Amino acid sequence: MIALDEKQLNEIRAHGEADYPYECCGLLIGRFESDGRKTVIETYAISNAREEEAKRNRFLIRPEELMRGERYARERGLDVVGFYHSHPDHPARPSQYDLEHAWPTYSYIIVSVREGRAEDLFSWEMEADRSRFNSEEILEGK
Numbered sequence: 662m663i664a665l666d667e668k669q670l671n672e673i674r675a676h677g678e679a680d681y682p683y684e685c686c687g688l689l690i691g692r693f694e695s696d697g698r699k700t701v702i703e704t705y706a707i708s709n710a711r712e713e714e715a716k717r718n719r720f721l722i723r724p725e726e727l728m729r730g731e732r733y734a735r736e737r738g739l740d741v742v743g744f745y746h747s748h749p750d751h752p753a754r755p756s757q758y759d760l761e762h763a764w765p766t767y768s769y770i771i772v773s774v775r776e777g778r779a780e781d782l783f784s785w786e787m788e789a790d791r792s793r794f795n796s797e798e799i800l801e802g803k
């Protein structure tokens with residue numbers, strides 16, 4: 662389960678709409694709670710490193726950008742708990758590419774953006790054996 666507030670969910674949707682028809686991506690910065698839950702404290706937008714055409718359906722975060730985000734989180738006593746990205750004109754479910762480039766433990770939030778408007782938003786967690794993603798419940802706080 663991952664907890665976000667409405668402001669963070671709206672930031673993810675707005676980023677997806679702003680970068681349409683390309684994929685947006687960013688980090689989810691917060692805490693791993695002792696009960697296995699994750700709490701997002703803030704979203705951290707980063708640019709999509711892929712070339713124009715590929716940006717439409719796959720995201721890539723450069724290692725230096727991930728490191729910068731991790732440093733930013735650590736300075737605040739927080740962790741990177743997951744990633745978000747958009748699927749322009751595609752459902753908010755992980756692609757095969759997403760599965761091949763994900764790690765267990767993290768949350769992967771995907772927002773579907775249809776014709777420039779954010780629609781479904783789901784969170785996914787990878788099965789420990791990396792065989793598939795499972796849907797993760799989003800707890801929406803205030």
Ligand SMILES: [Zn+2]
Nearest residue numbers: 719755756759
């Ligand atoms: Zn994807």
